[in-house]
Amino acid sequence: MKVIEAENLTKKFGQFVAVDNISFQVEKGEIFGFLGANGAGKTTAMRMLCGLSKPTSGQGKVAGFDIEQQPEKVKANIGYMSQKFALYEDLRVWENLRLYGGIYGIPSREINEKIHAALAQLGIENEKDTMVKSLPLGWKQKLAFSTAIFHDPKIVFLDEPTGGVDPLARRQFWELIYEAADRGITVFVTTHYMDEAEYCNRVSVMVDGKIEALDSPKNLKKQFDAKNMDQIFHQLARKATRGNN
Amino acid sequence: MRQFITFTRKEFYHILRDRWTMLMLLAFPLIMIILFGFGITTEIKNSKIAVYDPSKDLATQNIIKKLETSEYFILSEYLNSPDQIELIFKEGKIGLMVVFSERFYENLIHTGDAQILLIADGTDPNTASTLTNYASRIIMMYLQELTDIEHLPFQINTEVKLLYNPTLEGAYNIVPGVMGMVLMLICALMTSVSIAREKELGTMEVILVSPMPPLLIVLSKVVPYFTISLINFTNVLILAVFLLGVPVNGSLFTLYLVSIIFIFVALALGLLISSVTNRQLVALLMSAMGLMMPVVMLSGLMFPIENMPLILQGIAQIIPAKWYIEAIRDVMIKGLGPADVIKEIGILSLMAVVLIGASLKKFKIRLE
Incomplete structure (x- = not known):
């Protein structure tokens, strides 16, 4: 069962295209990593999915409800943790x-x-x-x-939840995430710690508002012929023309 | 409803648990009213006076002696010409100037009509009015003695002139003024700062992701400040009546009605401020500079509006506190009924409706 479905989701601020035509799906109970450099559009995409921001075009469904037509129903079914x-x-x-x-x-x-x-x-x-x-x-x-x-939301959105915390606390925190996933809560997590990306079932990498890669960490490593997520991220991020890193 | 109660309770916790917020909210109005209040009633002693006396006769000498021997005044100097009057005030050394007419005693005996001009520095209206009152009373006492001795109906016209602030408003002005200031401060400043704080901490984002309707968020934010404002208004009223002896001549109902409308205006202003900034400090400065300054400077609290330059008079018309202070003064001091302040009530209500509409719209737009 799909709990998040994004279809050609786009957000423009004037001329600036923050999120450019992204499409992806997240399965129930999945831990979905949403990766990207600062300014890549992760937060804007997540805000649209949470009903905080209206998409300029495209559709999205969260927990089976349309993010534009039924934002209140979406909100009742999600949890959110800010950085x-x-x-x-x-x-x-x-x-x-x-x-x-x-x-x-x-x-x-x-x-x-x-x-x-x-x-x-x-x-x-x-x-x-x-x-x-x-x-x-x-x-x-x-x-x-x-x-x-x-x-007990169907989906929990975590916006860079481990910033500023020591490695041990981060490990313990991921144990909590796994426990939640075991209870059937879908976890949608943005992060820029590449070791954390390895803990996810699937990850997407956003560059300049577009999703440039999306698969399980294992498959991605094969696809990019890389030893770890860090290398993949750097290969992709090098293409970026905006953002500050 | 449960959401609303939960959220409002949380707001009360924020206020009750922060010692400084509590102090600010409850003690500040009382301190203000006491400070301002005793500014009204403080006895003035040993104030320096200057005299211009072209007559130098029995009556003027006696009056000067009486003034001098009272505990209120000390004779500082005699002037030689009226030209020096302006100068001596500019030096700021004296509080009151006594000017006698020429041939004072002669006029007093023959026409029964002699003149004294009392000039005070109106930049400090409270002191000025106290000084002129004391001086007038002393002069009247002398006149009384003279009448008793000579059995003649003498009359001295004391004319009072206040330099720099000719239309001195009553000292009772201060109490309605402080009320306007306190309500504006608590409602607008505290509301805007508390919303900006949630934005700064990131909690607002979490609340906005929840199914809590925006209207409820706003309502639960303002309910505590509304309640505290009413408590404060009551406190200030009690202090004004029992400590300062300012009368409540009109109906309490009207006073509360006008105050509640004004509180709505102030709360809406606070919401508006919080919708243009995400930072507590900015919200604080905007409320203090953008709202408090006009209340103090332009509402008629400190300076009479009639004496302002036309452009400032125009600006004063759009300051809610101006209308509030006017209405409170009319009801509380003059004892007018609701029908007499219908204009003020109408204008404040209009302001409230427009501002509440604007702030709710702004708050919603932010969610998009």
Whole structure:
């Protein structure tokens, strides 16, 4: 079953074509890596899929709903984690979870059970009443992920979720991603860490608004005759005429 | 509805948990009203006066002596010609100038009509009015004594002239003015900063990806500030009445009605500001400079609008606080009813509708 379908999706800002005619599909339960240099158009593409930005042309379906016609239905079925982690620093850990539960309309009693489960999964039950601002960065990141999937969305969009976190915390974070995928949540993740790309089921590489490569890391390495994702990325990124790296 | 309650509760947490926000929100209005309030009622002692006395007769000498021996005034100097008056004020050394007419005592005895001109520095209207009031009272006391002795109906016309600010507005002006300032500050500044903060932290993006309707986001943002504004308005009102003795002559209902409309205007302005910037600092500066400055300078709080250059008078007409302060003054001090401030209510309502419409539209466009 396909949970994300993009067909000739395009976004123009005036003359500038941020996203140029991209088409791809993501299967349910897949971990889909969305790679690209800064300015390649990853974020714009993701914003369109999340219903934050209207496509200039082309179609997209997320969780079976049209992103242009039914953005509200799309929003109810997705989770989103921004690269800033976006937690309320002056709320307690459980209050952050309760807030997102409330926003997604989960009944109170269920929220309490879910908070319990989520904290147990993260192994931070003792920090339930801690203000988020006094949590270490790695914990904030995990908590942000928990809030993003708190309402059991069909798909979770992660926008460079591991920025600024040490390698160990990144590994632990990917374990959370795998657990979510095992529960049937489709994971759509942008990153510029090429070692993380190897963890994905499939990856796409965006260059100058276009998708230049899309397959499993294994097949891509074969196709580009490369030892690792890093080499593939550099081969493709060299073609870029815009962006800052 | 559940979404709304959850989100509003979160807004209250933000406010209640930040000591500085709380201090700013609740203590600031009280400090303002107390500071401004005691600016009105402070007794003025040992203020320097200058005298121009071309008569130099019994009556003028007695009046000068009376002024001098009162605790309020110290005689600083005698002037030799009226030309020096302007100069001595510019030097800023004296607070009050007493000018007697020529042949003062003679006129007083024969025509029963002598004249004293009291000149004060109107750049500080509160002090100026206090000084002239004290001086007038002392002169009246002298006149009373004279009448008692001579059994003649004397009359001294004291004429008061305020330099630089000839149409001194009542000191009661300050209370409605502070109300306008406080409400504008809390609603517009706090709303715009709190939305800009969410944009800066990235939480706004997460909220926008959620199924929460934009209208609900806006509403839950403004409800706490609306509530706090009403509490503040009540606090300021209580302080004004019981501490400063400013009367509430009109109906409380009208006062609250006008205030609520004005709060809507201020909240909408805050939303508008937050829709043009993503940064807290910019929101803060825009609210402070773009909203507070006009309230202080152009609303009639500090300087009477009638004395402004025409172009500034024009600008003053589009400042919501101007209409608010006028309406509050009319209702609170003059005791006029809702029918008499219908014009102000109408203009404020129109501003509210236009601004709320514009800010909601802007907020939606941002989501596209």
